[in-house]
Amino acid sequence: MSAVTENDxxxxxRQYSTWRRALSPTGNTGDAVFRVLMLLVALLMVGIVVAMVxxxxxDSMPSIRLFGFGFLTSQVWNPIKGDFGALPFVYGTLASSLxxxxxxxxxxxxxxxxxxxxxxxxxARPVGFMVELLAAIxxxxxxxxxxxVLAPFLRVYIEPALAKLLWWIPLFSGSITGIGLLxxxxxxxxxxxPIISAVVRDVLxxxxxxQREAALALGATKWxxxxxxLVNGAPGIAGAVILGLGRALGETMAVTMVIGNRPQxxxxxxxxxxxxxxxxxxxxxxxTGDLHLSALVELGLILFLVTFVVNGIARIxxxxxxxxxxxxxRAA
Amino acid sequence: MSASKSxxxxxxxxxxTLVLFSIACNGGGSGSGSGSVSLxxxxxxxxxxxxxxxxxxxxKLHPNVKIDYQSIGSGGxxxxxxxxxxxxxxxxxxxxxxxxxxxxxxxxHIPTVLGAVVITYNLQGISKPLQFSPEVIxxxxxxxxxxxxxxxxxxxxxxxxxPTADITVVHRSEGSGTSAVFTDYLSxxxxxxxxxxxxxxxxxxxxxxxxxxxxxxTGQVKQTPNTIGYVELAYAVQNNLPAAHIKNxxxxxxxxxxxxxxxxxxxxxxxxxxxxxxxxxxxPGAKSYPISSYTYLLVYKNQKDAGKGKALVDFVWWGIxxxxxxxxxxxxxxxxADIVKRAEAKINSVTANGTALR
Numbered sequence: 052m053s054a055v056t057e058n059d060x061x062x063x064x065r066q067y068s069t070w071r072r073a074l075s076p077t078g079n080t081g082d083a084v085f086r087v088l089m090l091l092v093a094l095l096m097v098g099i100v101v102a103m104v105x106x107x108x109x110d111s112m113p114s115i116r117l118f119g120f121g122f123l124t125s126q127v128w129n130p131i132k133g134d135f136g137a138l139p140f141v142y143g144t145l146a147s148s149l150x151x152x153x154x155x156x157x158x159x160x161x162x163x164x165x166x167x168x169x170x171x172x173x174x175a176r177p178v179g180f181m182v183e184l185l186a187a188i189x190x191x192x193x194x195x196x197x198x199x200v201l202a203p204f205l206r207v208y209i210e211p212a213l214a215k216l217l218w219w220i221p222l223f224s225g226s227i228t229g230i231g232l233l234x235x236x237x238x239x240x241x242x243x244x245p246i247i248s249a250v251v252r253d254v255l256x257x258x259x260x261x262q263r264e265a266a267l268a269l270g271a272t273k274w275x276x277x278x279x280x281l282v283n284g285a286p287g288i289a290g291a292v293i294l295g296l297g298r299a300l301g302e303t304m305a306v307t308m309v310i311g312n313r314p315q316x317x318x319x320x321x322x323x324x325x326x327x328x329x330x331x332x333x334x335x336x337x338x339t340g341d342l343h344l345s346a347l348v349e350l351g352l353i354l355f356l357v358t359f360v361v362n363g364i365a366r367i368x369x370x371x372x373x374x375x376x377x378x379x380x381r382a383a
Numbered sequence: 384m385s386a387s388k389s390x391x392x393x394x395x396x397x398x399x400t401l402v403l404f405s406i407a408c409n410g411g412g413s414g415s416g417s418g419s420v421s422l423x424x425x426x427x428x429x430x431x432x433x434x435x436x437x438x439x440x441x442x443k444l445h446p447n448v449k450i451d452y453q454s455i456g457s458g459g460x461x462x463x464x465x466x467x468x469x470x471x472x473x474x475x476x477x478x479x480x481x482x483x484x485x486x487x488x489x490x491x492h493i494p495t496v497l498g499a500v501v502i503t504y505n506l507q508g509i510s511k512p513l514q515f516s517p518e519v520i521x522x523x524x525x526x527x528x529x530x531x532x533x534x535x536x537x538x539x540x541x542x543x544x545x546p547t548a549d550i551t552v553v554h555r556s557e558g559s560g561t562s563a564v565f566t567d568y569l570s571x572x573x574x575x576x577x578x579x580x581x582x583x584x585x586x587x588x589x590x591x592x593x594x595x596x597x598x599x600x601t602g603q604v605k606q607t608p609n610t611i612g613y614v615e616l617a618y619a620v621q622n623n624l625p626a627a628h629i630k631n632x633x634x635x636x637x638x639x640x641x642x643x644x645x646x647x648x649x650x651x652x653x654x655x656x657x658x659x660x661x662x663x664x665x666x667p668g669a670k671s672y673p674i675s676s677y678t679y680l681l682v683y684k685n686q687k688d689a690g691k692g693k694a695l696v697d698f699v700w701w702g703i704x705x706x707x708x709x710x711x712x713x714x715x716x717x718x719x720a721d722i723v724k725r726a727e728a729k730i731n732s733v734t735a736n737g738t739a740l741r
Contacts, residue, residue: 127587128587129586129587130558130583130584130585130586130587131580131581131582131583131585131586131587132581132587194595198599198602198603198606199602199606202606202607203606203607206606206607226549226551228551228592228607229606229607230592230603230607231592307556307595308594308595308599308602311556311592311593312556312592312593312594312595313588313591313592313593314587323592323593325593329556332557333556333557333558333585333593333595334557334558334585335558336455336456336458336459336557336558337456337457337458337459337557337558337559337560337563337584337585338458338558338584338585339457339458339461339462339482339584343585
């Protein structure tokens, strides 16, 4: 990452001076106008985020007033009786996203390492293109593929095998339908893989060639050389994973179609689950009661906060990793 | 020098923005020329294919009337007609008393067509349609009947060998008029369902997995052996899904069809209240299919704009007469004759500033 920012800085400085010359050949006024304009653009973004939080909070007031903190701990979601709790949705959102990352990160790293370090150009180009193409497929298409291909495949082959081998782990118990948390997690994993691998590929490409040459010159094997490259790119890789996590947390359509949409907290990966985004998309159109609407908006507010907190935790992790690897390389 | 130059630049820029903005605003407003009327409606998704057909046919006959219908869901339709952001709303379930009270004016319910909910399933080796009595359906969806070879299911299906497999229950995941009709029926036939779950578009299902939309439920049922689910009649017919016969009030097992749905509406006509807000699930009559329902257009009795109001009542009048001829080809059941008569009276009662529009 440090290498990336150095490059970026250089590039930006070059662009900046070009801009300055174009805007104001004589000196300061153009700079001032430019600075104010850019500040306004930046503030506008902050303003939109703040406005969204305020609007969500205002619209969820009826629900917040009635349920208070109980909304976060209650497992009941009953629109007919007007009783609402968010815990199963928060659980489903976090569980499906984490599952997606667990599956996706090793694959994404492997793809990126292969494309940058191993593959000859005539393979790397088309394979890289195909992986990025995956990111352009609409999520409803992933959902349909999930229902008609992935779910039956999991039901017939994977889930019975898992249940037979690992029956003593509660994760792999329960009835086998092909629809549930596992299917949702796998669909999400396929959807975030192109994002993570594309960013990791750029990160690895940005690691200076001198690092590789130095490692090889010191007698490192190819694998040891790749490890040096990975350590150098660690913050960038973590950034890529955060980007993928953000995508997974907010994904709606594809997950809705395969996760089973049942607000429950179950240890089993085979059982249906429900995510916040799915619940909002599913129930908003037919929600007539004010309390139901308000509870759905509060779910949106919670998704906002969950994304915020998860991103914050991830940033702290990245910061820690950067310090640590810095120490390791200095010690070495 | 340079200061005045950049001020000029900023001034030019803001002037350009203003011009663009005013052009954009004008563009939005200049749709309604003299002599032409444009109406907007929003609501139920279930009758959307029929309403779209109506709009395209009606615009051929009346090129000066432009009508848009947005299928945003019944809940959205009720909300928008209450907030008067649309000229007419549409809903599968009639509006509740408290919803009507909180509206700024009296809202009329005009039934347009009928639909039905079909129980479909995936069971290997069963050739003739399964038969269900109401309590069995309720018990399956309550999670009390767990196996296909349960004696209660067997009792409804003499001579059929049912597998010992577990039943996988599938329901709609999103809020839906189909779910509202289905749970309304279950609440009528099972006291336990009424008490534990109740009727509504997004009930808290005791068991099962949620599929998104008719296609989601169908997908799950087709893909997964030993499942049971429910979908709209039109959807089931178009996709050739197996459909269970359901025991009605008279004790007959009835196949869901356009005719058995019309029978349910006709046989409950005498008990249909004056305002036409009625649930016809569990309808009386020997040939009535028990999980049927109307879908409604929602219209203010007192129209603010006489021109728009006139166009609206003319369109709705055309819909429940000429428009009904498109119902069957799109797999909806047209209204029985005496309900058309009563809907006519409703349309005739619409006024603008105290004068009748028809």
